[in-house]
Structures are given as C-alpha cells and as structure tokens.
Amino acid sequence: MATRPITRNTVIPGFTPTLGYTVFYLSLIVLLPLSALVVKTASLTWGEFFATVTAPRVVASYKVTFGAALAAAGVNALFGLLVAWVLVRYRLPGKRFIDALVDFPFALPTAVAGITLSSVYAANGWLGQYLEPRGIKVAFTPVGIFVAMTFIGLPFVVRTVQPVLEELEQEVEEAAACLGANRWQTFRRVLLPELLPALLTGFALAFARGVGEYGSIIFIAGNMPMVSEITPLLIITKLEQYDYAGATAIATVMLLFSFLMLLTVNLLQKWSRRHAA
C-alpha cells in the first residue's frame, strides 16, 4: 500500500496551499531577483567578469566594506553583550528608556543617521573638534565607515542576546559558585558558551547589515576611491555610467561573499549548539 500523504495525519489544515504559497512567495521576492542578477551578469564573458570584479578600485572597496563591517560587528558583539547584560541583570532608573533607545538605529532613516554622524564627527562637530586636533580623523575616512556600521549594527546583537540572557537559570551560576568558580570563570565557562549561539547570530546580522549599508555611510565616508569607497557605492557609480552588467557583476560577488559568511556563521552555530540533543 502506498504511504498516506502527510496532510492526513495533521490537525492543522491547509498544508498544500500554505506550502505552495510559501514557495511561490519566496520565489517571487527572493529567488527571481537573485536569478535576474546572475542572468544579467552572464551577459559578460568570464574574462570581462574577472576584469570587472578584480579591478584595483573594486578590490579596495571590498577590503574597506568587509573589513569595516567585520570590525564593527566584532565591536558590537562585545559591547552589545555588555548592554544586554546591564539591561537584563541590573535594576536601574530609566531602564525602559535605555531599552527603547537600543532600537533607535533600527528606526532612524539611514540618511538621517548619516547626516547626524558626519556632523558630529566632522572637524567642527561636537566630537570632531576634540578628536581632530589629536590626530584622530573619523569623518571622511574608513574609520567613519566603521563608526556608522557600529551605530546601525548595535540593536542586532542586543536584541538577539537579551532574550537568551533573560532565560538563563540563576541556579546554573549558583551551582558554579558552589563548586568554587569565581565570577570570571563562571562567565567564561558557564555563561558564555550558553550565549555563544545568540551572540554569533547577532554578530552575523550586524555584519550583514554593515556590508549592505549604504545610506548612513556615504555621508560620513568621504567616498575617496581606493581609500573610503564602499562596494555598494561602486555599484551605484557603475549604474550611473549605464554599465549594468558591470554593476551586477560586482553585486554577484557581494552576494557570494554574504552567502559564504552566512554559511560560516551557521556552521559555527551548529557547532556551538552541539550539546543540544
């Protein structure tokens, strides 16, 4: 006898239409544009493709974009964890306000964020006027890109770590203390491994956001070729020159990088969750 279809065994109705809808929707929204990207790129020969994506100016932009995004995500992982820790563990006045403030970079239009950051860090800005004389240039340098990416990436880490931290049992820490572990050992060996999957997720999201960020960066970056030009800006530049195939070629490389990054993080997560049966 043939196996019965799964739809017979479930109490939730509508398996076939919802599955069909999901596949259709994902194809329409995600797969179709992505394949269009690849198809468009395919109008180039391999030689042209490689020449475009390995041009010195393009390679420099990869380095700036991915380097700054990686550094920003790293900084966010560390300080986002700290913010989440404070928000979960301590009772402080105005905690709800601080908690709401974390989401600010989510809500703020990126152009507003960009304008604000560049005015703060410019030579005559609030912070810039103190930093510049000391030889620390932030606005219109790669450091500015890093600052903007840190700004927009913070909520990702806080919001992924916070719920996990809230659910950690106090008892586990008490058990560690009873066994003679000091605070650092408890954090390092008991808490951190529990937080690691969430922290990695937050890191990956912050990184992806940083790589894809455009609006808030172009104001503060200065956009100097070979120095502070990000890859998304290069794509725009190519488009403005009606070089559609060249633009999509660079976009394909970014897509590939992002995909690899996500894959790596997923593997890391799987490893950090190896204990969960």
Add this chain to the structure above:
Amino acid sequence: MSIEIVSVNKQFGSFTALNDVNLTVPSGELTALLGPSGSGKTTLLRIIAGLEIPDGGAIRFDGEETTDRHVRERQVGFVFQHYALFRHMTVEENVAFGLTVKPRKERPSKKEIRERVHELLRLVQLEGLADRYPTQLSGGQRQRVALARALAVEPKVLLLDEPFGALDAKVRVELRRWLRRLHDEIHVTSVFVTHDQEEALEVADRIVVMNKGRIEQVGTPAEVYDQPANPFVFDFLGSVNLFHCRAEQGQARAAAPELSVGYVRSHDIEVERRQSEDAVEAEVRHIQAVGPAVRVELLVRGTGKTVEAELSRDGADRLALDVGETVYARPRKMQRFVGDYQI
C-alpha cells in the same frame, strides 16, 4: 562537620521567611528539612550554603563563624531541584568542573581529575555515560550527575534542595533509597529539603519540621511521627482525624465538662460492626481501594463530621462493608494537645 544555626532571621519584603531559627545539625547525619511550601525550608538551606544572606543571626560550621563567608569558600556541595547542570558540557566535564576551576597550585593533574571523575561516576552508577550531554539523560540520571558534581570537590556539607521533586514517583522512591545507601557509605553531613513526609520519614536520620518560618519540632522519624509536638506536626506527617471527647483530667472537674480534641491517624481507627465503649456510631459514605489499603469515609452520627479510616485489604474483606451501612469507629490511639485546637 556539624552545622550550627543561631537565631537566624530572613525577610523578603514584607514576608518573613525565617523567624528566629535555631538548629544544630550533628556531624555525619542526614537531616531533612520538612514543611509545606512557604515554610522557609529552602531559604534556610540556601542560607547554610551562603546563597542567601541572613538579616540577622549566625551560621557556624564546626563552631567556626561562617556567616560572612562567600559561597565559594564554604566548601558546600549543593544539589538543585532542577539539577542546574551545565548543558554545554558532557557528564564528565560537568563532574570535573569543580576540580578544573581550582587555582593552578591546588588543581590536580588532568589524569588525577579523570580518575576522580570516573570513580565518582562509578559511585553514582553512571560510568558508561561520561561522554553524554545532560539533555541525553533521564531525570534520575541528571540528578545523579548533579550529585557526583557536588561530591567531586569533597564538600564538608552536602545540601540538597528538593532533590527528587522533579522526578516521577517510581524513580523518586528508587533514588531516595539509593541516596540513603550512599550516605551510609560516605557519611558526609547532609541536609535535604522536602515537602514529602514519606520521603523524610524514609530517608532521614533526623527530621526538622518547619512551618511559617519557624521550627515546629526536631527529632528522629519515629519521634516526630509517634510523638508529634503539636497539631501542625501531627497533621503534616500523615492523615488526621479529629475526635471530640470529654476531658478526663482530674483538675477539670470543678469547671464545666470541657470538650477536648483528640487526633487520630486513619490507620489507627478500628471499624467494627458491634458497639463498644469508646466507639462512635457512623455511616459508611464512601469506600475506595488504594493499592494495598482501603479507605473508608465515615459520617459520624450526630456531629455531621466525617472521619477517614484506613483498613487493610484483609480487614475490609472480612467486614464486607457497603455504602450506607451503620458501623462503629473506635480510635486505637489518640493524641491530645492542650490549649491549641487549631491546625
């Protein structure tokens, strides 16, 4: 090592968790803190461990002042109700944790730690499971890992907070008998918290009955069961029936005949068909066989009060009771408490 608790108080907001508690736990004994929820037993255990700081009073280990010492330095083993195992570590790593966090100078070598861990796993009968993660174990196994982990640091005192509370009935009975045997082997001063009187009676050398932040009675299981100090202890340690009877003390003669309350356990009630001197007439309301016993609910004639008698299967078969029949209930053993009729 003995534990001395001297007039300890603890307040949570407006709730008094412990109210002037004094207790001495003798060295090498297995002591049960028994009481209903909210009686302060867990708070007391956590204060002994140093996980909670008392508002007043003192804790002494072997006469040595310990009140202000941090949990880390108290050398107590603590077993939590929900195990509190480290989920990301294997069984072996869990048990070894206490040894691997020792300062480098005191830390045993890797080989010694390994040997010690396997010796402990043998003790808790989990030798083959060293490489498993806690999620791959049953509740009973997890609790035994937690116990091995607590014992690894050779604690002076072993504290267990409702250690069998999260387990199903059969495993609970097995594990508590096993704990009793284990204690007979290693003789570390142990205190465990429970709200299950059967568990306390079966396992402990000594029972401390607590209620509303106070100690009601301290004694061996036989003492607290057979000679309860007050109605609360009587009630908490088993079934209870109230019989109203006339006070028989000579001194009461001058006053009007005074009613006093007698406390009788269900299994101390004899159900008979023939009237006798100190029996009361009652109607059978309900008959329920529970495992090896038969519970009979009786309505005492004239008072409207119900009494529950527990008969053996044999006894019940011989009487062949039916609902609605009239029988006579005679208390075999009755306990009276002066002054306080309230439970």
